[in-house]
Amino acid sequence: xxxxxxxxxxxxxxxxxxxxxxxxxxxxxxxxxxxxxxxxxxxxxxxxxxxxxxxxxxxxxxxxxxxxxxxxxxxx
Numbered sequence: 001x002x003x004x005x006x007x008x009x010x011x012x013x014x015x016x017x018x019x020x021x022x023x024x025x026x027x028x029x030x031x032x033x034x035x036x037x038x039x040x041x042x043x044x045x046x047x048x049x050x051x052x053x054x055x056x057x058x059x060x061x062x063x064x065x066x067x068x069x070x071x072x073x074x075x076x
Contacts, residue, residue: 010032015063
């Protein structure tokens with residue numbers, strides 16, 4: 001059995017992030033999944049139009065320097 005995570009850090013909706021080193025996107029929603037894994041619904045514009053996709057926090061290669069993560073705690 002895995003140990004419970006006391007808290008996770010997440011960036012707020014509206015934060016500008018970089019995905020995979022090349023795509024600049026905006027966080028639209030946050031999802032905390034099993035084992036406290038964090039996913040973000042991100043959106044960006046391309047020549048073809050608007051794109052949205054869920055990305056894992058580890059896929060973010062950059063975050064707006066002004067953005068500070070918020071801590072979300074858990075209780076048993």
